[in-house]
Amino acid sequence: MMLRDRLNVVPPLVGAGCADELANAGKTLFGTQSPLNDSIAVAVTSIRSPQSVRRAGSTDADDQPVYFASADMVPSSERRLFISDTSIIYAAFQNLTETASAKGPEWLQSEEGSRMVRKLAMDYVNFTKECWIHASQSSDPSEEELQFSGDHYRCLYTCFSLFTVLYVPEYGFEDAPVGDELMEWLNVHFIEPSTEEGDHLSGLEHPWQDENFWPYLIRVTLRGLSKAATFFFGVLLQHPCDDLQRLSQEIIPLLNSQPRLQDFSAERDFSYASRRWKDKVKTLRIELDRVPEVDRNDGFDNWWDRFSDIVSILEGRGPVVQKICEDLGADWKEVSAAWGVFTDARLRRQDLPDVVAQVLEDMPPDPTNLEDMIYAALFSGDPSKALLHAAQLDPWLAAHLADIMEALSLIERDVNEDSGLTIREYYVLSYAQYLHSDPALWRLTVAYMCSSGRIGLHSADEILIRVPLRLQDKHRIGERDKSVESARTRGLSALLKDVNETCFEYRREDVRRVVCRMAAQTFVQEQEYGLALSYCSSAEDWAGLGRVVDRVLEEYIANGPEQFTRYVADIAPSLQSYRTQPGAHGIFIYRLMFAVRYAEFHQRMLNQEYQDAARDLITMFKEEIVPKSWWGVLLSDSIELLRYSTALLFSHSGAYILLQKLEEVFMRAAQGSGEDYLCMLMRKSNASREKEALDRLKLTRLTLAKYFARCTVIGTGGRPIADQNSSATF
Incomplete structure (x- = not known):
């Protein structure tokens, strides 16, 4: 699942190219996986007996060290908080998909279903944004060092935000032009030009004399930042060139009046206004071309070329816009967004991949940048490829994107013949395997696994069965601290209650019974016989109940009647309920009855109530509850x-x-x-x-x-x- 191709241990057990020497020495590498998490123990051992490292106290002649390696880093407290909080959104989405299954697959396309899907998708976006802000502001040296940087959470925020823009639009806007939304996404997540640059230029008396003035003005125009653009065009009204002053005066109302889809109640009105606006831009182009060649340079720069680039952007000339972006150091994302704002104001989501494919031919994404590759896949209408890159960036991102993608039918639901998993199940289980690196997250691990088909359920069963095992690690050296023992027992009971509730929640009855049987064995070791009987009863393990009673009777043989009667006092109250419980096997209930009655006999002997003790002794024989042994x-x-x-x-x-x-x-x-x-x-x-x-x-x-x-x-x-x-x- 999440296991990488290679795990490196330091110092290396075997040097590079020395595998043959190891084999010639009769040695080999031996590894075994922990049942508690996904860690692996690795050691050098004899070829003839690789199991030797499993035997406690056994060592090789060379006394080789044992390495403990893990495919994933255990989540830190900060990461664990992120995981647990977003799991609430995930659980809500599972409830939504269950509702959709009950109401029919088309329900998610209804207005109610679509709004709920978008709401939960936006919850992911907003939460990752909060995590990014928190991680970016965390600079207290006394705090724990962040396992993931603020920039990592920024990537998650930006990727999820783009996904919602392209694939989870507001209801009724699925076929609406997408250019403005893409430009807004670009401006929010990739701020260019910088605010500091604008502040610097605005503080100059003649900003057009600065070499960064025109690149800044072109960039804010390209980004649709009309307020900044009109401000600096207003500054140009003080320029000594009359032609530039006149053209600046004319372009300001054009920038302020560019039609925006959200300002229109009907797309037809928006299209009509866009065409009228483009006609005005053409008029501006005509006037710009009339400027004589000799007046196109102000001694600092060729203002005409720069102004022409801005008019070309407003005209929506695709090749020119692409060249301008290259000159400004912008990438394919900016070209694609500008295309939807200026080149084709009616560009729809379903048409975007064709435009992006054309742009990417000349301006490909950075193959070493996973974030950029995710954006390219999403822009190109290839959700499966986006998931592939997202899994490399963070398994959390791939799992939660895949969950929504399947609900929206963006990825296939068919089961892969080789893995037995759907695309969604593969990424969710990969994320669950990552969670398994931290045993404290077993509840969330099970939750994600149980939502991932048959294989996920079986994987969750294995997790649930192994949760109590780690609680059997008990030190019995020296005198036992009763308060510690009591607290530990309470903690064990609380944990087992959680496991039982989880089994009930996901209808894992067979697993619950196995866990109850294991719990009973644990409590027998703790000499908590009342709890042991309770878990045997819960598991309907009547043979196990008989074994617990035998252990209680063993206390009489080992420690005498006083200790025996104290232990029986813990199990006596449950006798009546067991006698009336359907399915209880009488032979084992009779054994429990004997233990209780025999303890009462000894209590009477200790209290010198000999007449009653004699009566008890005869009654036990007459009622035939005394085992022959x-x-x-x-x-x-x-x-x-x-x-x-x-x-x-x-x-x-x-x-x-x-x-x-x-x-x-x-x-x-x-x-x-x-x-x-x-x-x-x-x-x-x-x-x-x-x-x-x-x-x-x-x-x-x-x-x-x-x-x-x-x-x-x-x-x-x-x-x-x-x-x-x-x-x-x-």
């Missing part, structure tokens, strides 16, 4: 309650349930399935073999036997064995 742990937990001396905490039926589960564990172990029932108990008791875990359960069996004996003794007294809801009275 945890049977051994819960049976081992029952020992303390069975040994409780003050009262019998289990009913006879409750104790019998414990016995049933215990015997099933022993039976399954004898059949070779002990791992399914004893794995968690082995880990909790640090047992290396099943036999050690079974020995632990033998203690449970013995304790149960004693418990039944106590029940029997109490039962001998004539009182029946109470239900488990009783306080163990038999």
Whole structure:
């Protein structure tokens, strides 16, 4: 996309012409692209194992450095502000094109559509103008150095302004003469002659004696600057030559009365006035030709030749105008604009390319000046070529021009068979790739990609998936600062919220679920299990939810009941919503239910609420929410309650349930399935073999036997064995 043909690293990894020496030494260049942005890591490595640079801690024998290069410079704060502000206009234009799609392609040619397109195009023009002014005035040494100069933003402003003049006219003026608008554009963006020059001449008592007087007067006439021209022709009324005084007196009303299209309500009236005005110019020519040869020089210059050049401009003599421009150091743009003002006052936009082609044959644009090449392409009616040069000047310019050009059918909408992209999509994605150099601009990168067809959507998916990855870079050395951890978690949650909203906005549901699954993994690492469960639920990743619960249960094995109950407190509030959520897989919800109930059991044990703890233990087994791998742990937990001396905490039926589960564990172990029932108990008791875990359960069996004996003794007294809801009275 935006990758240049060559990236230079300093100092060079391999000298010019030394590639063979590198190969003979068994070395090669290895590069890999960052998943975060468009940067590339480059290093010299062995031909036999180019993957070695990927392995952490691995080094070549020569300990070669790794270079990090990028095809694009990361936008500075000033450039980032320009990018983000203009993206608002871009988003508005996308909404406009969506509206046009709903109302039909011809809607953009309607008065309402045309006015809205022009309004947004002018927004680009006005904003680039503001950026140019700001960049030009930024001279505070304490401020950050501008990444792009004021002149660069001037180029963007001037190019976009010319584009609107030629291709986005006001509604109803599409077929109107364009000469006056072109001259106005030229005068606004390429000021000639300078104001300082005019001030200097106006301060002289006899300005016609200055060598720059006539070139200045010719230039202001050529540019249609009638006020400046009439002022200096008024000065010539003091000239000692009577003929020049008389002719100056006659030309002043001609300059002031030259017809302008905006002064007429109908083009027919403008054309008629232009012809009448040209007749008056012809009369002036006749009078000029009558001046005797001997009176045509005032001792300082041949005023007649100079005056004749001015009359030739007013007459619209194309070849003479072109020669005058060459003599003044003007270029093809000035000739083309003057052509539309003086040579052919009815010159239309669709006819301009023919005129420009004729001018460019003798006055070609500067091929080393991208700005001039863009102007030439726009004047010549070749938008595609203009985009080609604009992309070299600034990818921003090419992308936003192409966006409007496609809407106005100025460029083809067909997909290129090789790239799979339209012209617009190519330039917009190129700009998005430039934005990708700055990870902080991921939202805008995605916005531009999602507006660029199927390939753009897939590219945006890759960006969205990789946004959270950079947040997993966490230092775990030393004591953890809880305030920093909390702030980081909040920041991560806010970012993931933005990613989710972006996925919803562009209907990237599959990507959103992938991101939620990745977020859940990140929060598990952060031990933020409540958030992890939330993102698993959002992704409808029920297997992932089960894995999160397993991690919470692991906290009990690793850190004991106190830490375990604190972590479960974060996930317990969500249990009810998960149980009623459509599509939730029961097996994983039961696992969550077990974790919550088991944490409640241990909380009661910690609070010495032994009767309720015993009831919880039996209820978990009766409701069959205890995973088989945890049977051994819960049976081992029952020992303390069975040994409780003050009262019998289990009913006879409750104790019998414990016995049933215990015997099933022993039976399954004898059949070779002990791992399914004893794995968690082995880990909790640090047992290396099943036999050690079974020995632990033998203690449970013995304790149960004693418990039944106590029940029997109490039962001998004539009182029946109470239900488990009783306080163990038999």
